Structures are given as C-alpha cells and as structure tokens.
Amino acid sequence: MGERLRDKVAIVTGASRGIGAAIATHMAEEGAKVVLVSRKLEGLQAVADEIRAQGGEAIPIACHAGRADQRQDMLDQALKAYGQVDVLVNNAATNPHFGPMLSIDERAWDKTFEVNVKGYFGMIQLVAGHLQQRKAKGSIVNVASVAGKMAAPMQGVYGMTKAAVISMTKTLAMELGAAGIRVNAIAPGLIETKFAQVLVDNDAIRSSVVARTAAGRVGQPRDISGGAVFLASDESDYLTGDVMTIDGGWTLA
Numbered sequence: 001m002g003e004r005l006r007d008k009v010a011i012v013t014g015a016s017r018g019i020g021a022a023i024a025t026h027m028a029e030e031g032a033k034v035v036l037v038s039r040k041l042e043g044l045q046a047v048a049d050e051i052r053a054q055g056g057e058a059i060p061i062a063c064h065a066g067r068a069d070q071r072q073d074m075l076d077q078a079l080k081a082y083g084q085v086d087v088l089v090n091n092a093a094t095n096p097h098f099g100p101m102l103s104i105d106e107r108a109w110d111k112t113f114e115v116n117v118k119g120y121f122g123m124i125q126l127v128a129g130h131l132q133q134r135k136a137k138g139s140i141v142n143v144a145s146v147a148g149k150m151a152a153p154m155q156g157v158y159g160m161t162k163a164a165v166i167s168m169t170k171t172l173a174m175e176l177g178a179a180g181i182r183v184n185a186i187a188p189g190l191i192e193t194k195f196a197q198v199l200v201d202n203d204a205i206r207s208s209v210v211a212r213t214a215a216g217r218v219g220q221p222r223d224i225s226g227g228a229v230f231l232a233s234d235e236s237d238y239l240t241g242d243v244m245t246i247d248g249g250w251t252l253a
C-alpha cells in the first residue's frame with residue numbers, strides 16, 4: 001500500500017467496472033478512502049470487497065449521476081461515512097447512439113447530455129460547494145475523451161459532450177483556483193472496457209487504431225488510473241485546467 005492519497009476521501013463515479021473501477025482501486029492502494037458510485041449496487045459491492053480484501057477502504061453507493069436528488073443523497077451518505085470529501089472523479093458516462101451524428105434521436109441526445117454533461121457539472125457543484133464550506137483544498141478529475149478533442153465520426157454527440165467536459169474543466173479551473181480547488185481532465189484513447197467493446201471487438205477498427213498508436217496496442221483501464229492518482233494527489237498541486245491525454249500516442253499525428 002502506498003500513501004500518496006493518505007487522509008483523502010475520493011468519490012469515483014462509474015466505479016463498478018472499467019476505468020472507474022481501476023481508478024478507485026488504485027486510489028485505495030494509495031491510501032484514499034473511496035466512495036464507489038454507479039447505478040447498480042451489485043457491481044460496486046464486488047469492487048468494494050476486492051479493495052477491502054487488499055486492506056483498503058471503500059463504500060459502495062448507488063446513484064444515477066444524471067439525477068440531482070440522487071447526487072445529493074449520495075454526497076450526504078458519503079459525508080456520513082467519511083466526514084469529508086477531497087477528491088471527485090467524474091467518470092460515469094454514456095453513449096447510447098453509434099451512428100452518423102444527424103441520425104441521433106432526441107431521447108438519446110438528452111440521455112447523453114444528462115449523464116455526461118449535467119451529471120459531471122452537478123457533481124462538481126456539490127463537491128466544490130462542500131470544499132468551499134470547509135475552506136479545504138480539493139482536486140476534481142473529469143474523465144473526458146480524445147473524442148472531445150477531435151472529430152468523432154459515428155460518436156458525434158458523445159464527442160460534443162466530451163468537448164463540453166473539457167470546456168467545463170478549463171473554466172472551473174480558473175473560477176475555483178483561488179479557493180484551492182484544482183480541476184483537470186483526462187482524455188483516454190481506446191481502452192478495453194465494456195463501453196468500448198463494439199470498437200475493440202471490431203477487427204478493422206482495432207487494427208486501424210493500433211496501427212496509428214505509438215504504444216502499439218489498445219489501452220487497459222490501469223493505463224488511465226496512474227494519471228488520475230497523480231491529479232488527485234498533492235504532487236500535482238500546481239497543475240490545473242490541464243487535459244492529460246492518455247492514449248498511447250494515438251492522436252499525436
């Protein structure tokens with residue numbers, strides 16, 4: 001067990017699998033008490049059990065990140081359990097539409113924005129409010145995507161929400177800097193998770209990404225978690241408003 005996040009409490013959304021589970025586990029390994037959030041308790045419970053088995057601390061809390069009342073209830077439960085929150089990792093996102101941008105229907109559009117933009121923003125409002133009330137420093141890490149930095153054919157509206165996350169990150173970094181609250185983003189490339197399964201399992205897509213990736217492979221969730229630990233820790237005290245691209249060099253050229 002490391003100590004880079006000792007005495008810190010971190011909320012990680014989308015922590016039941018994939019990138020969120022890797023970030024939560026890595027943070028617990030560095031001494032953080034971790035609040036695991038997603039819609040379904042079952043998956044969270046399994047991650048919490050694993051963290052505890054390795055000597056870490058974690059509690060699972062079911063919460064739909066796009067629903068304001070559930071977000072507030074989640075923060076109340078987190079504060080009841082651990083008394084404070086120092087780190088927020090906004091990671092839970094959705095992409096219900098895979099196809100040309102103009103073919104998306106309104107329901108899918110609303111869902112994408114509800115979770116990926118309103119959800120991230122609402123979580124930050126709550127946690128930043130709590131930090132300001134405590135007059136405490138804090139770190140917010142928004143998991144964006146390389147799809148927010150460039151054209152995202154077949155995932156256009158998802159890409160728009162990720163561009164919005166990057167914009168939100170930069171503005172809030174400026175507005176919250178004086179209060180000692182840092183706001184950074186991570187833009188992952190193609191990472192092997194359930195979310196990206198259609199892309200990773202498609203031989204043509206996978207090999208075209210790998211061919212253009214300096215690292216010569218698709219990423220794994222653990223490839224992202226080290227960056228999140230760094231951004232959450234005091235080691236990155238002078239870093240805010242940044243977008244850390246972790247894509248094995250896919251988008252270099």
Ligand SMILES: NC(=O)c1ccc[n+]([C@@H]2O[C@H](COP(=O)([O-])OP(=O)(O)OC[C@H]3O[C@@H](n4cnc5c(N)ncnc54)[C@H](OP(=O)(O)O)[C@@H]3O)[C@@H](O)[C@H]2O)c1
Nearest residue numbers: 014016018019038039040064065092093145191193195196
């Ligand atoms: N995988 C990639 O290639 C890739 C690339 C770039 C960026 N990203 C970003 O990385 C993040 C994590 O993606 P992933 O690949 O790890 O996905 P994943 O394996 O599908 O995991 C998604 C997580 O989010 C939770 N979730 C989904 N909707 C939610 C909601 N409305 N409220 C609360 N929790 C919700 C899921 O649990 P429940 O079902 O229990 O809610 C699950 O824990 C996302 O922000 C995604 O955009 C991924």
